[in-house]
Amino acid sequence: MVASTETAGIERQLAHYRDLTYDALLGQLPTREPRRYLYDLIAGQLSHAGKGLRPALCIATCRAFGGSTEQALPSAVSIELLHNAFLVHDDIEDGSLYRRNEAALYVEEGVPIALNVGDAMNVLSIGSLIENIPVLGADLSYRVFHEAQHLILQSVEGQALELGWTRDNVVDLTEDDYLRVVLKKTCWYTAIHPCRIGALIGTAGAVDADRFNLFGFLLGAAFQIQDDVLNLIGDQGRYGKEILGDIWEGKRTLMLVHALRECTADEREELRRVFSVGRDRRTERDVDWVFRLFQRHGSIDFARAALRQVVHAAQDEFDDAYRDAPGVADRDFIRRLIPYLGDREV
Amino acid sequence: MVASTETAGIERQLAHYRDLTYDALLGQLPTREPRRYLYDLIAGQLSHAGKGLRPALCIATCRAFGGSTEQALPSAVSIELLHNAFLVHDDIEDGSLYRRNEAALYVEEGVPIALNVGDAMNVLSIGSLIENIPVLGADLSYRVFHEAQHLILQSVEGQALELGWTRDNVVDLTEDDYLRVVLKKTCWYTAIHPCRIGALIGTAGAVDADRFNLFGFLLGAAFQIQDDVLNLIGDQGRYGKEILGDIWEGKRTLMLVHALRECTADEREELRRVFSVGRDRRTERDVDWVFRLFQRHGSIDFARAALRQVVHAAQDEFDDAYRDAPGVADRDFIRRLIPYLGDREV
Numbered sequence: 291m292v293a294s295t296e297t298a299g300i301e302r303q304l305a306h307y308r309d310l311t312y313d314a315l316l317g318q319l320p321t322r323e324p325r326r327y328l329y330d331l332i333a334g335q336l337s338h339a340g341k342g343l344r345p346a347l348c349i350a351t352c353r354a355f356g357g358s359t360e361q362a363l364p365s366a367v368s369i370e371l372l373h374n375a376f377l378v379h380d381d382i383e384d385g386s387l388y389r390r391n392e393a394a395l396y397v398e399e400g401v402p403i404a405l406n407v408g409d410a411m412n413v414l415s416i417g418s419l420i421e422n423i424p425v426l427g428a429d430l431s432y433r434v435f436h437e438a439q440h441l442i443l444q445s446v447e448g449q450a451l452e453l454g455w456t457r458d459n460v461v462d463l464t465e466d467d468y469l470r471v472v473l474k475k476t477c478w479y480t481a482i483h484p485c486r487i488g489a490l491i492g493t494a495g496a497v498d499a500d501r502f503n504l505f506g507f508l509l510g511a512a513f514q515i516q517d518d519v520l521n522l523i524g525d526q527g528r529y530g531k532e533i534l535g536d537i538w539e540g541k542r543t544l545m546l547v548h549a550l551r552e553c554t555a556d557e558r559e560e561l562r563r564v565f566s567v568g569r570d571r572r573t574e575r576d577v578d579w580v581f582r583l584f585q586r587h588g589s590i591d592f593a594r595a596a597l598r599q600v601v602h603a604a605q606d607e608f609d610d611a612y613r614d615a616p617g618v619a620d621r622d623f624i625r626r627l628i629p630y631l632g633d634r635e636v
Numbered sequence: 637m638v639a640s641t642e643t644a645g646i647e648r649q650l651a652h653y654r655d656l657t658y659d660a661l662l663g664q665l666p667t668r669e670p671r672r673y674l675y676d677l678i679a680g681q682l683s684h685a686g687k688g689l690r691p692a693l694c695i696a697t698c699r700a701f702g703g704s705t706e707q708a709l710p711s712a713v714s715i716e717l718l719h720n721a722f723l724v725h726d727d728i729e730d731g732s733l734y735r736r737n738e739a740a741l742y743v744e745e746g747v748p749i750a751l752n753v754g755d756a757m758n759v760l761s762i763g764s765l766i767e768n769i770p771v772l773g774a775d776l777s778y779r780v781f782h783e784a785q786h787l788i789l790q791s792v793e794g795q796a797l798e799l800g801w802t803r804d805n806v807v808d809l810t811e812d813d814y815l816r817v818v819l820k821k822t823c824w825y826t827a828i829h830p831c832r833i834g835a836l837i838g839t840a841g842a843v844d845a846d847r848f849n850l851f852g853f854l855l856g857a858a859f860q861i862q863d864d865v866l867n868l869i870g871d872q873g874r875y876g877k878e879i880l881g882d883i884w885e886g887k888r889t890l891m892l893v894h895a896l897r898e899c900t901a902d903e904r905e906e907l908r909r910v911f912s913v914g915r916d917r918r919t920e921r922d923v924d925w926v927f928r929l930f931q932r933h934g935s936i937d938f939a940r941a942a943l944r945q946v947v948h949a950a951q952d953e954f955d956d957a958y959r960d961a962p963g964v965a966d967r968d969f970i971r972r973l974i975p976y977l978g979d980r981e982v
Contacts, residue, residue, distance in 0.1 A: 324793055327800030379755060383748035402729035402799045405751060409725060410792040412758065413785055420781045428774030435766045439759055446756040447670055453748045454673030 300630045303623050307349045307366070308342020310359065315367045318418070331399060331407045332414075335374055338390040341636065343513075343627075344369045344484050350623050351488030354615040355497060364422035365434065365487045368415045372438075373479065375411035376445065378404055383453055384539045385569045390530045430495050434487060437499070441483040448475025456540045459565050461550055461558070465596075468547045469511065477510025485611070505611040508604035512632040515597045518543040520635070522581065522590060528636045537577045540565045544596060545589040546580075552587040601632040646976045649969050653695045653712070654688020656705065661713045664764070677745060677753050678760075681720055684736040687982065689859070689973075690715045690830045696969050697834030700961040701843060710768035711780065711833045714761045718784075719825065721757035722791065724750055729799055730885045731915045736876045776841050780833060783845070787829040794821025802886045805912050807896055807904070811942075814893045815857065823856025831957070851957040854950035858978040861943045864889040866981070868927065868936060874982045883923045886911045890942060891935040892926075898933040947978040 316336060320329055345366035352362035380386070381394035382401055388394060396404035419438060423431040448471045455463065485502035520529050521536045522545065536543050550558060561583070564576045584590055605628050615621045662682060666675050691712035698708035726732070727740035728747055734740060742750035765784060769777040794817045801809065831848035866875050867882045868891065882889050896904060907929070910922045930936055951974050961967045 320789070324796045324800065328793060328796035379751055383751055400803055401747070403796065403803065405725055405729055406792055406795050406799060409758070410789065410796075412755070413788040413792065416762065416781075417785050420778070420785060423774070423778050423781075428769070428777075431774075432766070432769050435762075435769075439763050439766060442759040443666070443756065446752055446759065447674060449752050450670045450674035450749065450756075453752060454670065457746055457749065 296626065297630060300623070300626055303350075304342055304346050304627075307346035307359075308339060310349070310363065311342060311345035311366045311370050312336065312339055314363050315370060315418075318367070318421075319414070327403055328407060328410060331395065331403070332411055335378065335395060335407070335411070338392060340373075340390065342370065343631070344373055344480060347481060347484035347624065347627075348488040350620040351485045351502075351615075352492040353488075354612060354617040354620040354624065355489045355492030356616055357488070357492030361425065361491050362488055364418045364425065365491060366484075368418040368422075368438065369479070369484055369487070371411055371415035371418065372442070375408045375415060376479070378408035378411065380449070382408075383449065384541070386531065386535060386539065388530070388532045388535070391527065426491065430490065433490060433495060437483060437487055437490070441478050444474045444478040448473070448478075451475075452542060455542050456565075459540075459562065460542075461562055461565070463542055463547050463550065465544070465547055468542060468544055471542070472511050472514045473507055476514040477507045480513055481510040482506030501611050505604060505607040508600050508607055509628060509631065512597060512600045512604055512628070515544055515593055515600065516632055516634060518545060519590065519593055519597070522584065524635065530636070534577055534581060537580045538569050538572060540569070540572075544593045545584045548589040548592045549580075549584055549587050552589070553583060557583060597632055601629055604628050642972065643976065646969070646972055649696075650688055650692050650973075653692035654685060656695070656709065657688060657691035657712045657716050658682070658685055660709050661716060661764075664713070664767075665760070673749055674753060674756060677741065677749070678757055681724065681741060681753070681757075684738060686719075686736065688716065689977070690719055690826060693827060693970065693973075694830035694834040696966040697831045697848075697961075698838040699834075700958060700963040700966040700970065701835045701838030702962055703834070703838030707771065707837050708834055710764045710771065711837060712830075714764040714768075714784065715825070715830055715833070717757055717761035717764065718788070721754045721761060722825070724754035724757065726795070728754075729795065730887070732877065732881060732885065734876070734878045734881070737873065772837065776836065779836060779841060783829060783833055783836070787824045790820045790824040794819070794824075797821075798888060801888050802911075805886075805908065806888075807908055807911070809888055809893050809896065811890070811893055814888060814890055817888070818857050818860045819853055822860040823853045826859055827856040828852030847957050851950060851953040854946050854953055855974060855977065858943060858946045858950055858974070861890055861939055861946065862978055862980060864891060865936065865939055865943070868930065870981065876982070880923055880927060883926045884915050884918060886915070886918075890939045891930045894935040894938045895926075895930055895933050898935070899929060903929060943978055947975055950974045 316333070319333060322329070348366045348369055349359055349362045353359065377389060378395050381389055382396045382404060386394050387397060395407060419431070419434060422434070426434060451471050452475060454460070482503055485506050486499040489497045489502065490499055518536065521531065522534065524533060526533045532538065550561065553561065561580065564572065564580060605625070608625055608628060612621050612624065662679070665679060668675070694712045694715055695705055695708045699705065723735060724741050727735055728742045728750060732740050733743060741753060762784070765777070765780060768780070772780060797817050798821060800806070828849055831852050832845040835843045835848065836845055864882065867877065867889070868880065870879060872879045878884065896907065899907065907926065910918065910926060951971070954971055954974060958967050958970065
């Protein structure tokens with residue numbers, strides 16, 4: 291367990307970068323009509339800010355590599371808006387009921403309006419990059435746009451695999467399959483992209499951005515595995531999403547992949563049956579049975595052990611990826627983020 | 637009725653520009669994994685090409701103002717991909733069952749995967765503009781990106797209004813409200829944007845793009861009103877969508893706005909009742925009743941008369957907007973498109 295004063299310090303720094311990002315972000319949202327069916331809903335979504343991990347990584351990496359907060363801010367705004375757009379569409383796709391302790395947007399407003407709100411947030415996220423062209427110049431902007439497109443394609447590719455496996459009830463999956471989807475749908479936009487963009491801006495394009503790929507993969511994987519664990523045994527009030535929601539939604543988590551490998555043929559048949567129907571036809575008894583199966587086969591302990599390994603590997607990779615970053619304070623903040631993300635309760 | 641040799645000539649030119657666009661578009665689609673849940677579905681959507689009106693307007697306007705097909709092609713590709721992304725999301729939002737004589741994508745693949753496919757097509761459409769940066773240079777690219785963002789925001793704003801009115805069963809709408817939504821959700825991306833972008837590229841940024849706004853509005857309105865009419869009395873095989881689908885979906889069309897104004901208090905109450913429930917609870921009897929109400933109050937004739945006025949106004953505005961365009965053949969093609977679009981059966 292990370293000491294609580296250490297946790298408080300990290301969360302204070304996260305909140306600082308998050309608040310800077312949200313001030314800029316909310317300041318550039320359109321305030322015109324249509325408010326009721328569009329812009330008020332976007333403002334409402336953004337009023338429940340998350341941890342701000344992605345903008346913090348982007349700004350801190352930019353500063354660690356010699357850049358300024360101001361240079362990174364438009365990209366940080368873009369990443370955070372994109373993240374929130376993802377969440378609006380993801381909740382529709384996954385059938386998730388809660389987000390940040392509120393009903394998911396599509397539950398409140400219906401799928402059509404929520405889908406359109408996500409589309410609007412996506413295009414607004416690009417707007418922030420357009421406005422950044424005069425700041426960064428044409429060459430660096432061209433690279434930033436490429437990076438953004440690559441990240442979004444990685445995300446939709448990962449999402450396509452996960453949604454396909456859930457829909458078609460694919461059960462012959464390995465840890466490698468799980469990590470491939472996590473790399474695409476979580477790591478790229480949660481960690482790899484913010485680090486790459488931050489360093490590109492901080493060094494005016496001089497850094498080889500690929501040096502962050504492995505570190506970002508490991509950091510993002512730690513984030514996702516802890517998310518899978520919290521979904522099973524977290525505190526709903528702190529976590530903000532439905533506990534056991536992943537089982538209700540039929541998500542292919544690390545625990546499920548482990549249990550599928552370890553379980554008996556009969557249990558595997560029962561798992562296949564439970565996940566063969568949609569969320570609305572799954573019962574509380576089914577969900578409890580899956581949870582107890584995870585416990586019986588040690589799948590949660592397995593995920594926690596994998597998480598510890600990933601955190602250690604991320605710490606090693608950090609030393610390499612940030613080896614010559616001159617900004618000591620921000621470099622130190624990112625280093626301390628690694629165990630924090632593997633141990634977070636929110 | 638436009639003479640059939642004239643129609644054939646216009647359709648040949650449309651097909652020429654469309655085919656150029658689709659060759660370029662299909663050539664740059666990713667062919668990597670995941671195919672089954674993503675890239676094969678995109679290719680499938682794009683294998684049923686529409687008329688290609690939007691890329692044709694973009695390329696022809698660029699050529700009319702002195703530019704080349706090659707210069708306009710990346711923007712034409714971008715517009716056509718964006719259009720197809722819109723259709724995938726729109727069909728989910730509207731609950732439309734058919735598109736281009738096939739089941740809508742979400743009907744075949746489910747909402748989650750279809751929504752994600754639309755997101756992927758949206759980001760691919762931006763990719764074409766990114767690759768265009770070296771061709772157009774930084775300054776013109778900056779303007780093109782701004783234009784693209786503006787158009788997408790107009791579209792989502794129009795969509796937000798229409799979806800909101802449908803969901804909340806808003807019936808106190810006027811022709812002005814209808815035209816405001818048509819301007820935002822149809823005219824910008826069907827006509828105004830392709831003309832603006834084509835002329836900006838053709839003149840290397842020298843033209844005042846606002847000169848196309850009124851022409852594009854009128855051309856787009858003609859297109860939409862004819863679409864409303866075809867939805868009621870078209871030939872399903874040629875039109876490719878469900879006849880009377882707009883009534884099933886509760887769309888606020890020009891006929892509905894007219895009928896709401898002309899009908900008796902009792903009829904208005906009945907209209908409100910019919911549209912107070914979702915598509916799945918509307919009956920064939922309800923839909924027939926609305927169609928006969930439109931006939932009884934002359935709402936279809938009203939729409940056709942409005943269409944003729946809009947076509948005439950578009951012809952006048954064309955003469956102004958394209959007054960000094962040196963490319964005679966393409967200018968002439970666009971001029972002949974105007975009555976064609978107001979009279980089309982597909």
